[in-house]
Amino acid sequence: MPEASTTAPRHSHGSHLAARDHCLSAVRAVDRPTGAARYGRMFPGLDPLRTDPGLLMRAGGDGGICDAAAVRDEVAAGDDATEAAGWPFFGQLIAHDITADRSPIAGGVSSEALRNARAPKLNLEMAYSDGPIGSPYLFDLADPAKFLLGPDGGDVPRNQQGVALIGDPRNDVHLFSLTLHVALLHAHNRIVDLLRDEGVSEAEVFDRARITLTWHYQWIVVHDFLPRLVGAPLTEQVLAEGGRWYAPGPLEAYIPLEFADAAYRYGHGQIRHTYRLVEGGPAVPLFPDLVGFRPLSADRRLDLSQVFDIPGHPPAQRAKRLDGRLAASLIGLPEQVTGAVDNNSYRSLAVRDLLRGETTGLPSGEAIARLVGAAPLTSDELEQAWPHGTPLWFYILKEAEHRGDGDRLGPVGGQIVAEVLIGLLRADPASYLSLESDWEPTVPAARPGFGLADLLAITAAAAR
Incomplete structure (x- = not known):
């Protein structure tokens, strides 16, 4: 397992003191921004697309081109994608790990x-926050090297009002993100046990466990997640050649707006109309049935084998095909998710995605396609007339439908996502790609090629 150097004093894991000061941990990062990190442009030479907000609201609202409810009966029989239903939720956790934009949906803030x-690092900040020293409420007082969990291990700890004590409150938004977050906590705790069995000292065990989990997570992003989302050839090309449009130097990473406000919102189009939480259970929509922000009772748990293909279990449910349309539960989000809004259109996630791209001045999908050498989509493929060009978020979803068979991103979306995620790892001096590019996972795998299913397997072992 990867090593972390430390000169901090040793403490017993049974003490009420944190195991060490993590300020100099390789993953705590003394280079962490003292102010908020920045966004930027991946294609700064392209002009912003200006679209009438009214047109965007009609396209993304009830009955619009983005509303899957209007055509659900026609496509339901062939609506399943190739990949399992859990992958867009894993992608959501990655987004929470690297981005958190607090600006209002209606704009008013310059890009x-x-x-x-x-x-802007794939460092599991959304789980670890500031570690046992800076965020002690996340960790077990009796054993600060381990995360604290809810009473039966199936939930995060909560205060007396039911508010999650969690590294990123967004991971409590619904059952899927919360379940994956809890799985990461169990994985860390299990790795702590394994390291102790290997004789790792208490002074080093937290840092070693954090680096071990973080590197396995980064490996999954590169070798399991990205090949499914953008294809293995593009992933391998960007790994070998670097990014053409996004290649920040060490400690110079930023989040491109084309990524954050368009390409990486692809997962909204993969949300199924309904989900089954346990074998033989009823199928329910994501919202409002599975909304979070409350204690997770034992009778409301998700069996991860229902949404990920895990060895020894039947095939999981599949994600929805990418086709530019969102499930009805996303066109009418509950107030627990959106908060109070002054325009009912803002309850539609499609409207919010379209307006976000307008607010930050993103170029059209066609403009980026021409720049990267991809054939732009035709008007028939887009199924919607856009006077001056297609909003990038919608373009990427339709490109996935027609250039990726509804299963993966096309050339524009794939290029943006692959270059940014791999570029963030290259720019992070503490990532496995920077420190040890030929590193391979050390946690046992059920089959050749470590993947997310193997991490979930050690999570299940830790939870028992």
């Missing part, structure tokens, strides 16, 4: 003034 409340 140059936008600030990212997350460090």
